[in-house]
Amino acid sequence: MAFKDFIFRKxxxxxxxxxxxxxxxxxxxxxxxxxxYDVERFGMLLVGSIRHADVLLVNGSINHKxxxxxxxxxxxxxxxxxxxxxxxxxxxxxxxxxxxxxxGPVDQIIPVDAYIPGCPPKxxxxxxxxxxxxxxxxxxxxxx
Amino acid sequence: xxxxxxxxxxxxxxxxxxxxxxxxxxxxEIVKDIKWETGYNHRGIEKLAESKTFDQVFFxxxxxxxxxxxxxxxxxxxxxxxxxxxxxxxxxxxIRSIIGELERIHSHLLWVGLAGHFLGYNTVFMWAWxxxxxxxxxxxxxxxxxxxxxxxxxxxxxxxxxxxxIPEVRKAMDGFKPKLDLLIGAVMDDPVIHAxxxxxxxxxxxxxxxxxxxxxxxRASGVDIDVRRDDxxxxxxxxxxxxxxxxxxxxxxxxxxxxxxxxESVSIIEQCLDGLEKEPEGDTEVKVKNIPEGMGTxxxxxxxxxxxxxxxxxxxxxxxxxxxxxxxxxxxxxxxxSCIGQTISDATISLAAVxxxxxxxxxxxxxxxxxxxxxxxxxxxxLKLSHxxxxxxxxxx
Numbered sequence: 018m019a020f021k022d023f024i025f026r027k028x029x030x031x032x033x034x035x036x037x038x039x040x041x042x043x044x045x046x047x048x049x050x051x052x053x054y055d056v057e058r059f060g061m062l063l064v065g066s067i068r069h070a071d072v073l074l075v076n077g078s079i080n081h082k083x084x085x086x087x088x089x090x091x092x093x094x095x096x097x098x099x100x101x102x103x104x105x106x107x108x109x110x111x112x113x114x115x116x117x118x119x120x121g122p123v124d125q126i127i128p129v130d131a132y133i134p135g136c137p138p139k140x141x142x143x144x145x146x147x148x149x150x151x152x153x154x155x156x157x158x159x160x161x
Numbered sequence: 162x163x164x165x166x167x168x169x170x171x172x173x174x175x176x177x178x179x180x181x182x183x184x185x186x187x188x189x190e191i192v193k194d195i196k197w198e199t200g201y202n203h204r205g206i207e208k209l210a211e212s213k214t215f216d217q218v219f220f221x222x223x224x225x226x227x228x229x230x231x232x233x234x235x236x237x238x239x240x241x242x243x244x245x246x247x248x249x250x251x252x253x254x255x256i257r258s259i260i261g262e263l264e265r266i267h268s269h270l271l272w273v274g275l276a277g278h279f280l281g282y283n284t285v286f287m288w289a290w291x292x293x294x295x296x297x298x299x300x301x302x303x304x305x306x307x308x309x310x311x312x313x314x315x316x317x318x319x320x321x322x323x324x325x326x327i328p329e330v331r332k333a334m335d336g337f338k339p340k341l342d343l344l345i346g347a348v349m350d351d352p353v354i355h356a357x358x359x360x361x362x363x364x365x366x367x368x369x370x371x372x373x374x375x376x377x378x379x380r381a382s383g384v385d386i387d388v389r390r391d392d393x394x395x396x397x398x399x400x401x402x403x404x405x406x407x408x409x410x411x412x413x414x415x416x417x418x419x420x421x422x423x424x425e426s427v428s429i430i431e432q433c434l435d436g437l438e439k440e441p442e443g444d445t446e447v448k449v450k451n452i453p454e455g456m457g458t459x460x461x462x463x464x465x466x467x468x469x470x471x472x473x474x475x476x477x478x479x480x481x482x483x484x485x486x487x488x489x490x491x492x493x494x495x496x497x498x499s500c501i502g503q504t505i506s507d508a509t510i511s512l513a514a515v516x517x518x519x520x521x522x523x524x525x526x527x528x529x530x531x532x533x534x535x536x537x538x539x540x541x542x543x544l545k546l547s548h549x550x551x552x553x554x555x556x557x558x
């Protein structure tokens with residue numbers, strides 16, 4: 018596992034999956050790329066294919082139509098992959114949890130490594146969450 | 162059909178109001194037909210609304226769309242106030258309008274940035290989003306959140322804009338004006354943007370009527386509709402402003418309408434601030450105890466067009482039926498007209514022009530040869546095609 022952990026230490030590439038969300042989290046994720054937050058200084062890049070990604074960002078509540086696609090994406094993802102649930106909906110289902118199309122929060126569908134709560138989380142929170150995830154991976158390696 | 166290739170675009174576009182799948186049926190480079198599939202973003206909001214109280218519904222409708230997260234509460238508040246028969250205080254009206262217009266500015270800036278990105282002008286993307294940040298800071302200062310403002314309630318607004326905050330808002334607006342001029346200049350005077358957007362994705366006056374399109378999409382084709390003027394709500398009949406209408410109907414006209422609307426929005430905000438200074442502080446709501454049995458409709462002009470809410474109440478604590486129509490629902494149908502006959506590289510910007518907020522890098526867009534099943538284009542290739550066309554035009558200039 019040492020080599021796999023090494024992969025997560027620098028330049029994480031992110032793939033973004035927007036479920037049935039209200040778009041706020043999507044915008045805030047994109048906001049991370051723009052000059053004020055500039056996530057690329059950490060070597061992070063949003064990529065167009067899950068096959069290039071180290072991290073899968075999932076936001077929004079997941080409905081039945083999304084569920085199949087999320088499972089398929091997770092299956093296609095190169096392992097190991099870190100999954101980050103973003104926003105209240107990603108973490109618990111949020112305000113949409115009672116609805117009939119709701120197929121469960123992200124962690125009931127695929128394993129989740131980090132949760133970033135907020136509605137929507139500020140770009141600072143998203144950055145801090147992912148940086149903490151990297152830190153966690155580093156310390157895990159130190160203990161191993 | 163033997164030469165027809167299908168290019169699916171979607172379904173996951175992080176910036177769209179609704180994630181949806183577009184299938185472009187292409188012969189060579191020309192788009193012959195377009196089909197779309199929605200439902201990826203279905204959350205059952207109308208049904209959920211029936212299980213909530215009136216106060217809770219505001220938070221729910223706010224989360225229909227994050228970009229226009231004031232328009233829906235706006236329309237719902239209008240509907241509820243029609244049922245309850247209340248007239249809200251002037252201060253609340255001004256505050257509502259200020260929030261509504263700030264939202265229009267941030268949404269249009271977001272669109273300008275993305276449109277620039279599709280044309281290969283990443284500088285415009287970064288600039289527009291950089292200038293959007295002070296607007297979001299303003300939101301955070303006034304409402305406590307960057308998006309989803311939670312400002313509305315039946316009979317008024319939840320939070321006042323204190324007198325002490327008014328100079329701050331003015332300062333932010335003054336700071337924003339030169340940046341807006343710069344952005345307008347950058348788009349209006351650029352020959353390459355002209356070449357890429359003029360005559361592309363044209364929608365005629367007749368098309369707009371047939372598709373019942375709304376908002377900037379309609380106003381760019383010479384259809385003079387704007388709920389703010391036609392059915393005034395909040396403070397829009399107490400301030401002086403004009404509806405931006407132009408006739409060409411192409412992508413450039415849509416950009417023109419949006420950019421000039423931002424100038425109008427700044428002017429509306431400043432006039433509302435003047436009005437706010439005259440009203441007594443703290444007079445922000447009328448207490449509404451009971452909502453009687455009845456039916457009400459509420460309309461509001463979102464950045465993308467008219468939002469329509471229909472609410473039925475039975476005298477209880479929540480709505481018994483809540484029907485919502487959002488602007489993108491009708492505007493998306495115009496793709497049937499604007500994209501067919503275009504090249505694939507122009508289709509991207511034509512789709513984006515309606516502002517369902519297309520962003521290409523994060524998406525799975527793959528062209529599949531129907532006979533062999535080979536993949537021809539990825540989303541990045543599509544974007545590259547669009548960028549290449551811009552480069553060519555740039556060289557010719």
